Amino acid sequence: MDITKPTLLLDEKKCKKNIEKMISRANQFNCSLRPHFKTHQSIVVANWFRELGITQCAVSSLEMAKYFFNAGWTDITVAFPLNILEHTSVNDLAGKIKLNLCVESLETVKVLNDFLEHPVGVFLKIDAGYHRTGLDAENFAEIEAILKALESNHLITIKGFLQHAGHTYQAKGKQEIDEIHAYTSKQMINLKEHFNQQYPDLMISNGDTPTCSVSDDFEHLDEMRPGNFVFYDIMQAEIGSCQYEDVAVAMTCPVVAKHADRNEVIVYGGAVHFSKDRIEKDGKNIYGLIADKKENGWGNPIAGWFVKKLSQEHGTIHVPDEAFDQIKIGDLLYILPIHSCLTANLMSKYYTLDGHEIEMFRYPS
Amino acid sequence: MDITKPTLLLDEKKCKKNIEKMISRANQFNCSLRPHFKTHQSIVVANWFRELGITQCAVSSLEMAKYFFNAGWTDITVAFPLNILEHTSVNDLAGKIKLNLCVESLETVKVLNDFLEHPVGVFLKIDAGYHRTGLDAENFAEIEAILKALESNHLITIKGFLQHAGHTYQAKGKQEIDEIHAYTSKQMINLKEHFNQQYPDLMISNGDTPTCSVSDDFEHLDEMRPGNFVFYDIMQAEIGSCQYEDVAVAMTCPVVAKHADRNEVIVYGGAVHFSKDRIEKDGKNIYGLIADKKENGWGNPIAGWFVKKLSQEHGTIHVPDEAFDQIKIGDLLYILPIHSCLTANLMSKYYTLDGHEIEMFRYPS
Numbered sequence: 166m167d168i169t170k171p172t173l174l175l176d177e178k179k180c181k182k183n184i185e186k187m188i189s190r191a192n193q194f195n196c197s198l199r200p201h202f203k204t205h206q207s208i209v210v211a212n213w214f215r216e217l218g219i220t221q222c223a224v225s226s227l228e229m230a231k232y233f234f235n236a237g238w239t240d241i242t243v244a245f246p247l248n249i250l251e252h253t254s255v256n257d258l259a260g261k262i263k264l265n266l267c268v269e270s271l272e273t274v275k276v277l278n279d280f281l282e283h284p285v286g287v288f289l290k291i292d293a294g295y296h297r298t299g300l301d302a303e304n305f306a307e308i309e310a311i312l313k314a315l316e317s318n319h320l321i322t323i324k325g326f327l328q329h330a331g332h333t334y335q336a337k338g339k340q341e342i343d344e345i346h347a348y349t350s351k352q353m354i355n356l357k358e359h360f361n362q363q364y365p366d367l368m369i370s371n372g373d374t375p376t377c378s379v380s381d382d383f384e385h386l387d388e389m390r391p392g393n394f395v396f397y398d399i400m401q402a403e404i405g406s407c408q409y410e411d412v413a414v415a416m417t418c419p420v421v422a423k424h425a426d427r428n429e430v431i432v433y434g435g436a437v438h439f440s441k442d443r444i445e446k447d448g449k450n451i452y453g454l455i456a457d458k459k460e461n462g463w464g465n466p467i468a469g470w471f472v473k474k475l476s477q478e479h480g481t482i483h484v485p486d487e488a489f490d491q492i493k494i495g496d497l498l499y500i501l502p503i504h505s506c507l508t509a510n511l512m513s514k515y516y517t518l519d520g521h522e523i524e525m526f527r528y529p530s
Numbered sequence: 531m532d533i534t535k536p537t538l539l540l541d542e543k544k545c546k547k548n549i550e551k552m553i554s555r556a557n558q559f560n561c562s563l564r565p566h567f568k569t570h571q572s573i574v575v576a577n578w579f580r581e582l583g584i585t586q587c588a589v590s591s592l593e594m595a596k597y598f599f600n601a602g603w604t605d606i607t608v609a610f611p612l613n614i615l616e617h618t619s620v621n622d623l624a625g626k627i628k629l630n631l632c633v634e635s636l637e638t639v640k641v642l643n644d645f646l647e648h649p650v651g652v653f654l655k656i657d658a659g660y661h662r663t664g665l666d667a668e669n670f671a672e673i674e675a676i677l678k679a680l681e682s683n684h685l686i687t688i689k690g691f692l693q694h695a696g697h698t699y700q701a702k703g704k705q706e707i708d709e710i711h712a713y714t715s716k717q718m719i720n721l722k723e724h725f726n727q728q729y730p731d732l733m734i735s736n737g738d739t740p741t742c743s744v745s746d747d748f749e750h751l752d753e754m755r756p757g758n759f760v761f762y763d764i765m766q767a768e769i770g771s772c773q774y775e776d777v778a779v780a781m782t783c784p785v786v787a788k789h790a791d792r793n794e795v796i797v798y799g800g801a802v803h804f805s806k807d808r809i810e811k812d813g814k815n816i817y818g819l820i821a822d823k824k825e826n827g828w829g830n831p832i833a834g835w836f837v838k839k840l841s842q843e844h845g846t847i848h849v850p851d852e853a854f855d856q857i858k859i860g861d862l863l864y865i866l867p868i869h870s871c872l873t874a875n876l877m878s879k880y881y882t883l884d885g886h887e888i889e890m891f892r893y894p895s
Contacts, residue, residue: 169615170593203842225843226798228535245843246786248798249860250534269787272859297844298787298796331841421611422634422663431663433591433613437875441806476696477568477871478590478610479662494637495614506842510802511876513892527878527892 166520168497171434172417173508173515175396175523176462179413181213183394187377188217194383199223199242201372201392204506206526207515208236210395223372223390227254232526234262241265244327244372244390246290246298247273252280259283265324269300271307274314277321284320288327288370291356293349295331302352305359312364325368325387326356333375338405346380354385378406398505399454399466403444409465414509415456415499418480420492428484430492434500435478440507449473455482456499462518463499472500531885533862536799537782538873538880540761540888541827544778546578548759552742553582559748564588564607566737566757569871571891572880573601575760588737588755592619597891599627606630609692609737609755611655611663612638617645624648630689634665636672639679642686649685653692653735656721658714660696667717670724677729690733690752691721698740703770711745719750743771763870764819764831768809774830779880780821780864781873783845785857793849795857799865800843805872814838820847821864827883828864837865 184200191198200214203225211222211233221240224230230241231254242265247255255277258264265286268274277287289311292299300308315321330349336342353369360367368387371377377391378401396414397407418434443452453472457464469485480500484492502508509515515523549565556563565579568590576587576598586605589595595606596619607630612620620642623629630651633639642652654676657664665673680686695714701707718734725732733752736742742756743766761779762772783799808817818837822829835853839846845865849857867873874880880888 169618170591170613226535245798246796248535248784248786250784250862253534270859272788273786276860296789296792297839297841297846298789301791419613419615421613421638423637424661424663426666427661431611433610436805436807436872440801441872442801474662476662477875481662494635495641497615507801507806510842 166516168417170419171438173512174415174417174462174499175515175517176413176415177517179411180210180395183397183407183411183413184213184217187389187391187394188219190377191389194386196383196386197221197388199370199388199390200395201225201244201390202233203229204392204509205395206232206509207523208233209523211236211238223392227251227258229526230258230264234258239263242286242288242370242390243267244329247277249273249276249280252276255285256280256282259285267327268311268315269298271311271314274311278314278318281318281320284322286322286324287315288324291326291328291353293328293330293332293352294345295329297331299328302356308356309360312360323364323367325370326353327370327372327390328353329372330376331373333373334400334404336375336404339379342375342405343380346376346382350382350385357385374401375404375406393506396505396509398508399451399501399503400442400444403446409501412501412505414505414515415463415501416453416508417497417499420494420496420498423489423492423494425489428486428489429473430482430484430498432480432482432498432500433478434480436475437477438508438511439472439475439480439500439502440504440511441475442504442507444503451503453480453500453502456501458499466501531881533782535784536803538877539780539782539827539864540880540882541778541780542882544776545575545760548762548772548776548778549578549582552754552756552759553584555742556754559751561748561751562586562753564735564753564755565760566590566609566755567598568594569757569874570760571597571874572888573598574888576601576603588757592616592623594891595623595629599623604628607651607653607735607755608632609694612642614638614641614645617641620650621645621647624650632692633676633680634663636676636679639676643679643683646683646685649687651687651689652680653689656691656693656718658693658695658697658717659710660694662694662696664693667721673721674725677725688729688732690735691718692735692737692755693718694737695741696738698738699765699769701740701769704744707740707770708745711741711747715747715750722750739766740769740771758871761870761874763873764816764866764868765807765809768811774866777866777870779870779874780828780866781818781877782862782864785859785861785863788854788857788859790854793851793854794838795847795849795863797845797847797863797865798843799845801840802842803873803876804837804840804845804865804867805869805876806840807869807872809868816868818845818865818867821866823864831866
């Protein structure tokens with residue numbers, strides 16, 4: 166494979182191992198796995214799940230749902246608060262597949278009840294304590310009002326409670342992840358118990374990659390919806406959701422300039438390839454790490470090398486003294502992304518290590 | 531126009547006014563204008579330049595050069611350090627158009643000399659003091675060695691010195707921009723004078739939007755290459771390159787949730803639409819500002835409203851108390867982007883206020 170410009174590579178073996186491991190964890194906990202497909206956004210990778218028996222998925226937009234429906238996925242949760250303006254797309258998909266929606270207000274449910282023409286499942290989005298979206302898990306009155314409004318519509322099956330503990334992305338290590346998981350699980354279990362008599366079939370669906378990757382207590386949860394684990398990335402490795410050797414994507418970037426006076430190498434590869442997510446480590450902003458090149462793929466990050474700045478197409482790489490002279494203009498560096506979801510979304514296609522192009526959803530379509 | 535999801539709108543009048551103003555400034559200073567097309571990335575907007583007499587442009591990749599070549603642009607500078615791995619694309623384009631390249635090392639020039647098959651123009655990229663890329667403007671020995679190596683190739687026309695004063699993006703107000711401009715201009719004038727006897731025809735090409743928008747002293751410069759000015763954005767308005775009323779793009783985003791307890795509204799519109807660039811203002815990270823809706827388009831930012839967080843598809847908007855209750859789920863908010871180049875790049879298409887779809891380059895192609 167002749168790489169001449171920033172190219173996102175996928176290590177198929179690592180990716181399939183990540184998928185297998187998550188399926189095995191879900192089985193171990195007797196939890197249904199509904200992988201979120203917003204990270205890989207590809208029917209090819211989706212098929213790797215299907216080959217292992219997964220037939221349901223989550224997505225983050227109705228457009229993405231359509232893309233996967235066109236590839237034969239017929240049981241899809243749109244894990245994003247229902248956008249009532251897209252009622253035509255909702256009805257269109259609901260008429261063809263098992264579509265699950267998320268709501269978090271009576272205002273939305275009233276509109277949904279007005280326009281809905283086909284059966285859908287509906288989850289109540291619960292705030293896991295991350296305070297981005299969702300109903301307060303202790304606001305039983307509001308939750309009950311929404312449940313009643315949903316119940317009044319014969320086209321609606323109330324699926325249960327759904328949350329995304331996005332604050333695990335701020336955690337460090339299994340213990341902190343477990344603490345968040347314990348807190349959010351308790352919230353959901355309380356909720357389920359509170360409404361159990363009136364609504365005995367409600368499920369609990371949890372979503373974040375850190376929890377689903379390392380926590381152990383899923384006894385009372387019914388569904389896992391992690392997405393990022395399929396590729397992982399630097400952020401997840403730093404949180405402790407995975408090892409660096411599990412990171413299944415790397416961007417190859419050509420070296421275009423060297424600045425010995427400041428130990429910097431410039432690569433063709435910038436914000437339009439990686440996105441601008443970053444982590445802070447040892448007081449430094451880090452926009453990516455450079456992995457060791459291997460015979461077929463890449464190894465662990467090289468100590469002391471990091472992406473220190475990204476502009477639109479330029480990446481500025483810090484390289485320690487002792488390594489600087491080995492780098493030549495035209496070399497390809499393998500760079501692990503901070504946030505693989507945003508990186509894959511930007512690149513819109515990737516290649517396996519043996520050079521097969523992997524088609525992706527092009528967003529916005 | 532029926533907007534149901536995050537949609538990037540272009541105010542054609544504002545955009546054309548920005549173009550006209552920059553052309554008039556270039557004329558006033560007797561400077562050639564070679565607009566950078568990486569912001570709009572569209573043959574439609576490119577045509578608006580052409581209608582006003584502009585026939586040359588700059589781009590940031592060879593792929594983008596091909597896109598504009600296919601739309602009839604035949605005088606293109608790739609304002610990015612030459613990526614020697616793309617020699618096939620260089621030769622392909624050089625055989626068809628007036629192609630200018632940028633180099634900043636002897637290592638690159640040696641490879642260029644080896645593979646080049648058709649005439650090209652070459653600029654020496656000079657570090658404007660931003661310390662991203664470019665040769666040290668006082669390193670006459672290295673610059674001379676590169677000039678000599680370029681001179682030895684009869685296919686190469688040495689065009690001159692090119693710089694991008696990216697540090698004006700950290701400036702506040704005309705005075706700070708002018709100070710940087712004075713410093714970088716002096717560097718370039720010194721360089722030109724130093725080599726004037728041997729190379730009497732070298733040009734000076736300068737690039738950043740702040741300088742080109744507000745500075746006055748372009749007497750000794752030959753070419754301007756600003757790009758962002760075509761749309762402007764919050765960053766440029768805060769720097770002082772433009773007024774908020776000049777910002778020609780806004781993202782319309784549907785409201786999907788409201789959280790009265792924390793004065794937050796959630797819109798469908800996140801990092802995959804805006805990118806994650808931000809500014810810090812009054813101790814807050816700001817990822818976008820909400821503009822006043824007008825009969826046809828939008829007005830200035832509404833005081834107290836701002837995008838406080840972006841995740842993949844969610845935007846979290848802070849809304850002051852007094853306005854909160856007016857907002858309804860399903861409303862469309864008009865959000866000005868922090869960095870219009872990255873936003874447009876993500877969206878891959880935009881619409882004029884009367885609903886015409888504007889085609890863009892899809893990167894990576």
